[in-house]
Amino acid sequence: MPGPLSHVRVLDLSRVLAGPWAGQNLADLGAEVIKVERPRTGDDSRGYGPPWMKDATGEDTSEAAYFMAANRGKKSITVNLTHPEGQALVRSLAARCDVLIENYKVGDLDRYGLGYEALSRLNPRLVYCSVTGFGQTGPCRERPGYDFMAQGMGGLMSVTGEPDGVPGGGPMRVGVPVIDIFTGMYATIAVCAALAQRAESGKGQRLDLALFDSCLALLANQAMTCLATGASPGRIGNSHPSIVPYQVFRTADGAVILACGNDNLFGKFCAVAGCPGLAADPRFAKNAERVKNREVLVPLLAGIFAGRTTVQWVSALEAEGVPCGPINSIGQALAEPQAAARDMLVRLPHPLAGEVPLIGSPMKFGGTPIRHELAPPLLGQHTDEILEGLLGMDAQARQRLRESGAL
Numbered sequence: 001m002p003g004p005l006s007h008v009r010v011l012d013l014s015r016v017l018a019g020p021w022a023g024q025n026l027a028d029l030g031a032e033v034i035k036v037e038r039p040r041t042g043d044d045s046r047g048y049g050p051p052w053m054k055d056a057t058g059e060d061t062s063e064a065a066y067f068m069a070a071n072r073g074k075k076s077i078t079v080n081l082t083h084p085e086g087q088a089l090v091r092s093l094a095a096r097c098d099v100l101i102e103n104y105k106v107g108d109l110d111r112y113g114l115g116y117e118a119l120s121r122l123n124p125r126l127v128y129c130s131v132t133g134f135g136q137t138g139p140c141r142e143r144p145g146y147d148f149m150a151q152g153m154g155g156l157m158s159v160t161g162e163p164d165g166v167p168g169g170g171p172m173r174v175g176v177p178v179i180d181i182f183t184g185m186y187a188t189i190a191v192c193a194a195l196a197q198r199a200e201s202g203k204g205q206r207l208d209l210a211l212f213d214s215c216l217a218l219l220a221n222q223a224m225t226c227l228a229t230g231a232s233p234g235r236i237g238n239s240h241p242s243i244v245p246y247q248v249f250r251t252a253d254g255a256v257i258l259a260c261g262n263d264n265l266f267g268k269f270c271a272v273a274g275c276p277g278l279a280a281d282p283r284f285a286k287n288a289e290r291v292k293n294r295e296v297l298v299p300l301l302a303g304i305f306a307g308r309t310t311v312q313w314v315s316a317l318e319a320e321g322v323p324c325g326p327i328n329s330i331g332q333a334l335a336e337p338q339a340a341a342r343d344m345l346v347r348l349p350h351p352l353a354g355e356v357p358l359i360g361s362p363m364k365f366g367g368t369p370i371r372h373e374l375a376p377p378l379l380g381q382h383t384d385e386i387l388e389g390l391l392g393m394d395a396q397a398r399q400r401l402r403e404s405g406a407l
Contacts, residue, residue: 001367001368001369002030002368003028003029003030003031003365003368003370003371004029004030004365004368005026005029005030005031005192005195006030006031006368008026008030008031008032008098008099008195009031009032009033009034009096009097009098009099010023010026010027010031010032010033010034010097010098010099010100010101011034011036011090011093011094011097011099011100011101012033012034012035012036012074012100012101013036013081013090013100013101013102013103013104013109013114014101014102014103014131015037015043015044015045015103016043016044016045016070016103016180017045017070017147017177017180017181017184018103018131018147018179018180018181018183018184018187018209018211019101019102019103019129019131019184019187020035020043020045020070020071020184021070021180021181021183021184021185021187021188022101022129022131022184022185022187022188022191023035023070023071023074023101024070024071024072024073024074024184025184025185025188025361025363026099026188026191027072027073027074027374028072028073028361028363028370028372029363029370030368030370030371031099032075033073033074033075034074034075034077034093034097034382034386035071035074035075035076035077035377036077036078036079036081036090036093037076037077037078037079037379037380038078038080038081039078039079039080039380039405039407040078040379042076042078042379042380043067043071045064045066045067045070046063046064046067046379047064048064048066048067049064049065049066050064050065051064051065052064052065053065053068053350053352053353053356054353055352055353055354056353056354056355061352061353062352063350063352063353063376063378067376068356068358068375068376069359070184070376071376071377072348072358072372072374072375072376073372073373073374074374074376074377075374075377075381075382075385075386076377076378076379076380076381076382076383077380077382077383077386077387078379078380078383078407079406079407080405080406080407081109081112081114082112083404083405083406084406085401085404085406086401086406086407087112087113087114089387089391089401089406089407090112090114091113091114091118091119091122092391093386093390093391094114094119094122094123094126095122095123096390096391097123097126098125098126098127098195098204099126099127099128099129099191099195100119100126100127100128100129101129101131101187101191102114102128102129102130102131103130103131103132104132105132105142105144106132106136106141106142107142116128116130116206120204120206123204124202124203124204125198125202125203125204126204127191127194127195127198127204127205127207128204128205128206128207129187129190129191129194129207129209130206130207130208130209131183131184131187131209131210131211132145132208132209132210132211133145133146133149133150133210133211133212134210134211134212135208135209135210135212135213136208137208140212145210145211145212146211147177147178147179147180147211148173148177149211150179150211150212150214150215151173151174151178151179151215152171152173153212153215154179154211154212154214154215154216154218154219155215155216155219155222155223155232156173156174156178156179156215156218156219157171157172157173158171158232158233158234158235159219159222159233159234159235159236160172160173160174160235161235161237162235162237163234163235163236163237164235166237169235170235171235172235178218179211179214179215179218180211182214182215182217182218183209183210183211183214186209186214186217187207187209190207190209191207194207221241221242222241225241239294239298242291243259243260243261243287243291244260244287244290244291244294244297244298245258245260245266245269245290245297245298245301246258246259246260246261247298248327249301249302249305250302250305250306251305251306251308251309251310251312251313252306252307252308252309252310253309253310254309254310254326254327255310255326255327256305256310256313256314256324256325256326256327257324257325257326257327258301258305258317258322258323258324259323259324260322260323261323262287263285263286263287265321265322265323266279266284266287266290267279268320268321268322269317269320269322271320272316272317272319272320272322273301273304274304275300275304278297278300283296283297284297310326314326342360342362342364343360344359344360344362345357345358345359345360346358346359346360346372348372348373348374348375349375350375350376351378351381352378356375356376358372358375358376360372380407383398383407384398
C-alpha cells in the first residue's frame with residue numbers, strides 16, 4: 001500500500017536539522033520530497049563530520065553521519081538560488097508542489113522572488129512552511145537561531161542538569177538537539193493540518209514555526225508550575241519535581257531508574273524491596289507527602305538499592321509490574337530486542353556505502369504502513385531525474401544551466 005501522504009509532493013529548501021526533520025517525516029509518510037541544495041557544498045550538515053559513513057571495506061565515505069540522520073527518503077537536486085535561472089527553476093518546481101519547507105532568515109527568500117507572497121500567487125494551493133529561530137514576527141525575528149541558543153533562551157537548560165552547589169551542577173543542554181527535533185515535529189503536524197484544511201478550502205497557507213516557540217511549548221508542566229506559582233522551577237537532576245520516587249538510584253554494580261507514578265506502584269515497590277513499612281508511613285504513603293519529604297525518603301531508598309545489582313532489581317521489579325529499567329548506552333539501546341521487533345533499524349542501498357544502517361520511523365500505520373526505500377541522497381543525485389521528469393527539461397537545456405552556474 002502507498003503511504004498516507006503518497007499524493008503529496010514537497011519542496012524542501014531547508015538545511016541542517018529542524019526543517020529537514022519535518023521533510024524526512026513527510027517522506028516517511030510517503031510524500032515525494034525534493035531536497036534543494038547549494039551546488040558543490042549542499043546542506044551544511046553534509047560537512048558535520050567526523051563521523052562519516054563507512055563503505056563496504058570500512059573506509060570513510062564523504063557522507064556525514066549527521067546528514068544521514070535527517071534526510072532519508074528524499075531526492076536531492078542542486079540549484080543556485082542566487083542565480084536568476086536558478087530562482088526560475090525553484091518557482092517552476094514550487095508550482096508543481098503541494099508543500100514548501102524553508103528555514104532561511106526572515107526576508108531572505110523574498111529577495112529572490114521565492115517568498116510566500118510570490119509563490120502563493122503562482123500556486124495558491126501551496127502550503128509554505130517557514131522554520132526560523134524566532135518566527136516571522138517579534139523583536140527577535142531577524143536573529144539567527146540555533147538549538148543550543150533556544151534551549152538556553154527558552155528556559156529548558158534552567159531545569160536540565162544537577163542543582164548548583166553539587167558536583168557537576170549547573171545548566172546543561174539536552175544530549176540531542178531536542179528543540180530542532182521538536183520544531184520539526186511541530187512543523188510536520190502543522191503541514192498535515194494545513195493539507196487537511198486545503199482539502200476543504202482548496203487554498204494553501206503560510207506556516208510560521210520557531211525554535212523559541214517550540215522550546216516554550218516543550219516546557220509543559222514546568223512552564224505551568226511557573227505560571228501557577230510565579231516562581232521558576234530549578235534543576236533537580238534526574239529527580240521529578242512532582243513525583244517521588246521517580247529518579248535514578250545507584251545499585252551494587254551500576255544504576256537503575258525507578259518510576260513510581262502513583263501510590264499503588266510505590267506500595268508494590270516497597271513489597272519487592274522488603275520495606276513495606278515505608279508504604280505505610282504517613283510521611284510516605286501518599287505522593288504529595290513523599291514530595292514534601294523527599295529529603296528523608298530518598299536516602300533511605302538509596303541504601304536499599306545499593307544491596308542488589310541492576311539486573312536483580314530490574315528482574316524483581318518487572319515481575320511485579322513496577323516501572324523500572326537500566327540506563328543503556330546508545331549502542332545497548334539499539335541492540336535491545338524491542339528495537340528490532342519494532343522495525344526501528346533498517347538498512348538501505350547507498351551509492352557510496354553499498355548499504356547504510358538507519359533508524360526507522362516510529363510512526364506505525366495499520367492500513368498504509370511506512371516503507372523505507374530511499375537512503376539519504378548524494379548531493380545532486382536526482383537533479384537530472386527531477387528536471388527531466390517533472391519539468392520536461394532535455395539534456396541540452398540542463399547542460400546549459402550547469403554552464404551558466406544555475407545548477
